[in-house]
Amino acid sequence: MKHNVTLKKNHVQHFISYIRHKIYVDRQKNAGYSNFTSENQKTTTDMKQHIRPRRSMLYVPGCNEHYLNRARSLAADAVILDLGDPILVDVKMQSRQNVVDAVKQGGYGQREVIIRVNDLDSEWGLDDINAVANIGADAILFPNIESKADVLAAQQALDVAGGSHMPMMVMIESPLAVLNAQEIAAASDRITCMVIATSDLITQLHARYTPERTAIVTSLSLVVLAARAYGRSVVDGIASDLKNMHAFEFACRLGRDLGFDGKSIIHPAQIAYSNDAYTPKPAEVNNAREVIKALKEAQAAGKGTVVVNDKFVENHHIAAAERTIQLSEMIEELEEEFI
Numbered sequence: 001m002k003h004n005v006t007l008k009k010n011h012v013q014h015f016i017s018y019i020r021h022k023i024y025v026d027r028q029k030n031a032g033y034s035n036f037t038s039e040n041q042k043t044t045t046d047m048k049q050h051i052r053p054r055r056s057m058l059y060v061p062g063c064n065e066h067y068l069n070r071a072r073s074l075a076a077d078a079v080i081l082d083l084g085d086p087i088l089v090d091v092k093m094q095s096r097q098n099v100v101d102a103v104k105q106g107g108y109g110q111r112e113v114i115i116r117v118n119d120l121d122s123e124w125g126l127d128d129i130n131a132v133a134n135i136g137a138d139a140i141l142f143p144n145i146e147s148k149a150d151v152l153a154a155q156q157a158l159d160v161a162g163g164s165h166m167p168m169m170v171m172i173e174s175p176l177a178v179l180n181a182q183e184i185a186a187a188s189d190r191i192t193c194m195v196i197a198t199s200d201l202i203t204q205l206h207a208r209y210t211p212e213r214t215a216i217v218t219s220l221s222l223v224v225l226a227a228r229a230y231g232r233s234v235v236d237g238i239a240s241d242l243k244n245m246h247a248f249e250f251a252c253r254l255g256r257d258l259g260f261d262g263k264s265i266i267h268p269a270q271i272a273y274s275n276d277a278y279t280p281k282p283a284e285v286n287n288a289r290e291v292i293k294a295l296k297e298a299q300a301a302g303k304g305t306v307v308v309n310d311k312f313v314e315n316h317h318i319a320a321a322e323r324t325i326q327l328s329e330m331i332e333e334l335e336e337e338f339i
Contacts, residue, residue, distance in 0.1 A: 051323060052112065053077040053331050054193065055262040055278035056271045057235055059116075062095030063087050068102040071111075075338040076271050077262065077331075078112035083128050084143050085118075092124050096131050103135045109337045114169060116141040120154055126161075133163030139192060145170040146177045151187035166190075173197035174204050178219045181226035194227045195264055196220065198237025211247050213254060224259040236260040242267050252277035280328045288321035 058076040060067050062083050071079045081099045083092070099115060115137045117128035132140065140163065142154040151170060158166055168190045172178060178201065185194060198216055202208075207215030220236070227234035236255035239248045248270055252263050256277050263274045280288075291308050295318055298306035305314045 051233075051326055051330070053262070053278075053327065053334055054112065054233055054235055055331070056274040057112075057114070057195070057262060057264045058268070058271065059086075059238070059264065059266050061086060062099040063091045065098055065102075068098060070268075072107045072109070074268050074271060075275065075335070076111060076265070076268075077275070077334065078114055079108060080114045080116050080141060080264070081137075082116045083118055083124070083132075084116045092118070096124075096128060100131055100135055103132070103137050106136070110334050112138045114139045114141050116143060116171075119144050120150075120157060126157060129157050129163070130161045133158055133161035133166060137166070139167040139169050141169040141171060141195065143171045143197075144173055144177075145184055146174060147180050148183045148187040151184055151191065155188055155190055167192040169193040169195055171195050171197050172223050173200040175201070175219075178222055181223045182229065185226040185230040185232050191230075191232055193233040193235060193261075194223060195235045196223050196237045199240055201237070211250055213251065217258075220255070220258055220260075228259065233261045234259070236263040238264050238266050239270070240266070242269070245269070245273060249273045249277065279331055280324045284324055285328045288324040291317050291321040292325075 054077055056076045057078040057080055058071060058074065059080045059082050060071045062068070062081055068081065071081075081102065083095055083099060087095045103113060103115070113136075115128075115132045117132065117140060118124040120126070120129075120142070129140070140158060142150075145151055145154065151168075154170075155168060158164070158168065168188065170184060170191055170193075172181060172184070172194055173196075177184065181194070185191065196219075198213075198220075201216055201219060205215060205219075209215075213220070224234050226232075236251075239251050241247060252274050255263055260278075262278050263270075265271060265274055287309060291313050294306045294308045295313055295315065298304070299315075305312060307313065
């Protein structure tokens with residue numbers, strides 16, 4: 001058994017080394033980063049995701065069938081069916097089967113169903129990908145992504161497993177990943193969302209948690225910048241203190257104000273707070289409609305700007321207003337299912 005595991009690990013390591021070497025050669029040829037080869041472009045042209053609610057992304061351990069079933073009735077916008085690090089080694093394979101069965105059974109409605117696999121170079125990573133690439137999930141979440149090479153290695157493994165149609169999400173967990181966030185975001189148009197693992201990041205920074213999140217505000221902003229520069233959604237990390245809901249609510253609102261689309265969560269009690277923080281309020285939606293109407297009227301009259309509710313408005317505000325309205329309508333439709 002140990003011999004087989006060693007062979008698998010060696011195979012994965014050689015595979016990753018090959019991908020990294022290929023990227024290095026491509027960089028030399030192109031004198032810089034390029035997004036895609038023509039083959040990749042064929043599979044990614046139609047992969048760009050329209051905006052969708054990701055206010056709350058709930059981690060659900062694959063080892064617990066009760067939790068997998070309960071997630072079908074919770075008001076989370078997305079569920080992350082988890083095969084990764086929190087799952088004990090002894091139940092890794094059973095968790096994988098539980099998640100496969102749960103996704104095939106369905107019943108999650110319009111919630112986004114995401115599967116987090118194990119690290120690609122672990123003894124479970126490739127088997128996870130082979131098992132879940134084609135079962136009907138909405139996206140595969142890859143942990144510990146730190147470079148463009150890591151993204152393309154994950155994408156190649158997913159394609160080989162028959163998942164060339166599958167959107168990808170990537171986890172930003174380390175200082176190196178934060179520093180390479182732009183490279184990661186630019187690596188593939190298959191990336192629909194970047195999920196930051198704030199707990200891991202604080203640990204690796206040797207930092208301390210504070211309600212103001214002082215130690216990681218710069219890191220959070222860098223990841224948001226990278227995600228927005230390449231049109232990716234971006235979701236904030238978990239809060240591990242399950243009793244201090246005041247601090248959790250504050251963290252949600254801080255993340256919202258920094259530009260995140262939502263928050264990853266680990267307990268159902270956190271859902272309502274996260275959903276509330278990231279839901280456009282009626283006044284915001286009404287203002288968005290006023291902005292669109294007023295600016296279009298101004299442009300029709302030959303003006304490029306207008307004042308709406310005492311605020312100066314110009315053309316770029318239209319896109320933001322349209323996004324607010326679209327998101328509000330999608331949330332309303334999704335929440336009809338939760339009632």
